[in-house]
């Protein structure tokens with residue numbers, strides 16, 4: 001595992017924003033910068049971190065961790081579910097097929113948890129016993145495993161995510177029955193594979209969010225998959241003990257940063273606190289640990305200036 005001092009030295013060698021000329025139409029997401037060409041999208045995964053729907057600053061190595069984790073899962077699952085990957089020319093860059101994104105995000109949940117208003121546990125505590133068309137029994141505890149995984153879609157193109165059932169999504173004209181079923185099938189396959197692989201690594205793959213797109217008339221999995229930004233992972237060895245004691249799980253996702261923000265009194269409204277160097281180093285360590293635990297591979301640190309390295313890598317995509 002990489003030492004604190006190596007991370008500390010990279011606190012200023014981070015990828016915040018990019019502005020590459022000639023490689024396509026620029027589109028800025030919260031975490032990723034995209035450059036769109038005919039039929040192709042060059043996704044540059046920056047080191048920006050977002051929580052509670054706000055961009056908060058940068059975490060060293062975060063872009064590399066997320067891109068390489070997504071790449072790992074896309075490679076592992078490519079024979080089960082077709083995906084959008086064309087190539088990975090740099091640790092922070094993924095070139096993908098430009099898809100027509102479905103207007104829903106598919107959240108697959110194997111456990112009942114969460115704190116935000118769209119989360120399963122928040123709704124359950126408020127008395128909801130049917131979440132997006134999935135009946136939930138009485139008497140569940142926070143973080144308890146569900147009888148079987150469920151899908152709770154949210155709308156993608158609105159400012160704040162909104163939970164919808166399949167029936168509502170169809171009635172609102174967002175999707176048709178067959179497309180929904182086909183997309184849900186892809187999501188369950190990916191999630192189940194993730195659960196099996198994570199278990200071998202001593203981890204529980206709790207829940208995750210998928211984006212599905214259409215390319216050449218076919219549904220493919222797009223965006224990022226099974227990363228600590230789009231998923232929750234818990235440690236398996238302490239799961240039962242902590243559940244029985246009514247305590248929180250040990251987490252391997254970006255909850256660390258959310259909890260620090262909440263302790264500073266920030267849960268999305270007002271001005272976000274500035275992340276301290278200490279928090280940035282600790283968050284970087286956790287992202288790298290997530291990479292190593294999930295993949296079973298050693299994280300390879302590169303210390304040359306990250307923006308220059310990427311600039312060189314994307315030169316071959318100048319149109």
Ligand SMILES: Nc1ncnc2c1ncn2[C@@H]1O[C@H](COP(=O)(O)OP(=O)(O)OP(=O)(O)O)[C@@H](O)[C@H]1O
Nearest residue numbers: 029030031032050084096097098099101213222223
């Ligand atoms: N193959 C693809 N075709 C078209 N769009 C894609 C594809 N893969 C990913 N995208 C889009 O690229 C963007 C990636 O940027 P990013 O995830 O940072 O943005 P965001 O969705 O605004 O932020 P957040 O995920 O934090 O809500 C998303 O809008 C995603 O839908």
Ligand SMILES: [Mg+2]
Nearest residue numbers: 029030031223
């Ligand atoms: Mg996104």
